[in-house]
Amino acid sequence: MHGSIRKQSSKYRQDDYHIFWRRFSKHSDNKKYRVYSMNEMKESGFTLIELIVTIIVAAIMAAMMVQVMGSNLIKSSIPVTDTRSSLYINDIMERMTADYKRLLATDNTPLKTFKSYVENGNNPKSNPYYGDYKYKTKYIRFDSDNMEDINPCTGDCKILKVTISYKGHSLTALFTK
Template identity: 30%
Template sequence: MSGSRGFTLLELIITVVLVGLLAAMFVPVMGTQLTRSSDPVGRSVGEAQALSDLEAVLREYVLYLNTDTNPAGVLAHMASTYAGNSSVSLSWIKFDAATRNETGGTSSDNDGLKVTAKASGGFSYSMLLTNERNATSYDPVNY
């Protein structure tokens, strides 16, 4: 019969055996991935917490700039507020104009304050706070 349609029994058996072999190889690999699937969830939670910590620092920074009578002291205020905080680290930085590199600074000789929030899983987020506003006569800062 030259016009027959469908598969023969032999073709179906071979297809089923091949699918079974592929599944037998795929399931062990997938099983190890399923046991590791909680790590990405934990990392996501850690990253969200780090971003939340940075947002809290930025909120405090903007609030101080807009309401305090001495905006020139905002970096010193931020350094003292977050000193000893376990989730947020602050470091004074100075930029070397010749090499265009960041170098260590002190509270009296600085270009800014680098804020770093570390998340579980080795991720970290950083932002740079500067002391550009030094008088209360400027318009409020909005972000």
């Protein structure tokens, strides 16, 4: 062995070049020759082709996600809005019911007074103001089959049917003397 040449381990040493040592049996002098690799580039980083392929794959996946998630994201607020509307209309009906219970104890004609409250309760200038809603009120009676009579009640009516609606939700309650 030559003094300046050291023996390579089984793994290649990383320098600027990969150095390979070979013994060529053709040569009678049994000398060692250096063979340099053809690719002298550093192998860190990505090639342009790899980057383009990655961008294309990411774009295709993003397009698929938009197709799947797009309509779900846009319509995701609908259940929240429906729930708010439902809670709002329930709150209005609870306040109406509380006012009617108070009228039963204090008023001589509670159904008549309550009907005017309901019919004017969606006007912000009226007292009481229940909120923004649409209403239908009518006095009703029941027939012998316990069904609502199709003829309107006249005279001494004891049942007031109140239906309030807000943004597609409606709620009906019966108030009696």
